[in-house]
Amino acid sequence: MGEGDPPRDGKGILHPEGMQAARDLAAGVVHEVNNILGVVIGNAHLAKKNLANPAALEKYMSEVRDAAEEGRELMRHLGILAGGDPRRSRVLSLHDLVANAVSNLRKPVEMDLSVEEPAVELDLWLAQDALGSLAEFMASTSTVSSLRVVTRVVGGAVVLAFEDDGASLTEKELSKLFAPFSKADRRPKTGVGLTKLADLASRFGGRVAAGRRAPNGLRVVLTLPVASAGASGNGPGVPLSKKRV
Amino acid sequence: MRQYLCLVVEDSKTMRAMLAESLARIPGMEVVEAENGLAGIRALATQQFDLVVTDVNMPVMDGLKLVRHVRGDPRHEKTPIVIITTESAPNDRDRAMALGANAYIEKPIQAPRVIRAVKRLLEV
Numbered sequence: 404m405g406e407g408d409p410p411r412d413g414k415g416i417l418h419p420e421g422m423q424a425a426r427d428l429a430a431g432v433v434h435e436v437n438n439i440l441g442v443v444i445g446n447a448h449l450a451k452k453n454l455a456n457p458a459a460l461e462k463y464m465s466e467v468r469d470a471a472e473e474g475r476e477l478m479r480h481l482g483i484l485a486g487g488d489p490r491r492s493r494v495l496s497l498h499d500l501v502a503n504a505v506s507n508l509r510k511p512v513e514m515d516l517s518v519e520e521p522a523v524e525l526d527l528w529l530a531q532d533a534l535g536s537l538a539e540f541m542a543s544t545s546t547v548s549s550l551r552v553v554t555r556v557v558g559g560a561v562v563l564a565f566e567d568d569g570a571s572l573t574e575k576e577l578s579k580l581f582a583p584f585s586k587a588d589r590r591p592k593t594g595v596g597l598t599k600l601a602d603l604a605s606r607f608g609g610r611v612a613a614g615r616r617a618p619n620g621l622r623v624v625l626t627l628p629v630a631s632a633g634a635s636g637n638g639p640g641v642p643l644s645k646k647r648v
Numbered sequence: 649m650r651q652y653l654c655l656v657v658e659d660s661k662t663m664r665a666m667l668a669e670s671l672a673r674i675p676g677m678e679v680v681e682a683e684n685g686l687a688g689i690r691a692l693a694t695q696q697f698d699l700v701v702t703d704v705n706m707p708v709m710d711g712l713k714l715v716r717h718v719r720g721d722p723r724h725e726k727t728p729i730v731i732i733t734t735e736s737a738p739n740d741r742d743r744a745m746a747l748g749a750n751a752y753i754e755k756p757i758q759a760p761r762v763i764r765a766v767k768r769l770l771e772v
Contacts, residue, residue, distance in 0.1 A: 506734055
């Protein structure tokens with residue numbers, strides 16, 4: 404680079420905000436994994452002391468198994484965050500993704516979907532996981548009684564809003580909502596679930612924002628470019644041996 | 649070379665793609681897709697499958713009726729069936745298992761879980 408050249412992005416160089424995000428992610432992983440290991444080690448010690456007591460042994464080993472399952476879930480989320488790849492994108496039905504994301508919820512969901520069937524080009528696994536994480540985050544908030552999902556096509560973009568009626572977040576909490584392992588009062592832990600949503604938006608030409616819903620609640624709005632081709636479940640990355648009945 | 653033929657019955661294109669992509673990681677696996685129980689029955693009428701993976705809630709014909717049909721057909725009565733359920737609908741899961749399904753996978757779909765369940769049934 405010459406003396407008068409403007410600074411350029413270099414491979415392997417992280418901007419300060421990128422470094423901070425990496426630090427936040429690393430700190431969150433350290434915290435979560437330490438908690439899990441603490442449970443595993445503690446219960447393993449207790450189990451060893453109670454080898455002659457089957458009931459106690461079962462209780463302690465169940466704790467170990469649950470902690471290990473939690474660890475595996477954390478690794479799964481991190482794996483998806485690491486693996487989302489724009490080269491593996493395919494054209495998908497946004498409404499189909501949304502329907503799947505809310506299908507597992509135990510709370511009522513009002514669907515206010517656009518008449519159009521917007522197609523979006525995304526990584527299938529990252530998209531489904533990110534939207535599912537958002538729905539689960541809202542539904543598992545104890546103060547939330549119902550969710551509302553809205554889609555609207557505006558020009559060449561589709562706006563997807565997830566809304567709930569739970570505890571409202573402060574400005575500070577909202578500003579950090581998509582950071583890894585962020586915390587908000589009267590809301591469940593986010594882990595990296597909402598970070599995946601931000602990652603999805605940034606990788607596929609969209610944006611995501613969080614705000615308050617009046618009179619109370621959370622609104623998360625994801626805006627994505629509408630794909631030009633029609634939606635299909637079978638895009639690049641699906642082996643050609645597939646047939647459709 | 650094809651070693652196993654699996655019928656995936658699921659109305660959601662997205663879920664179908666996730667299931668098909670997961671199953672395709674098993675060497676020798678070929679997948680035929682159907683978008684509801686009726687389309688599944690049509691496929692079963694023309695081919696012998698090593699495995700059926702089906703959702704429960706689908707338009708036209710649901711997965712429970714499909715399971716009943718498969719178990720009532722001598723050609724397919726021993727074909728392993730995996731149902732896709734949600735944690736919030738344990739009754740569907742229990743009914744499908746009572747009708748003769750062999751295993752269930754809960755949504756959200758995770759490739760390792762699908763592969764593990766199918767490999768166990770196919771004894772791969």
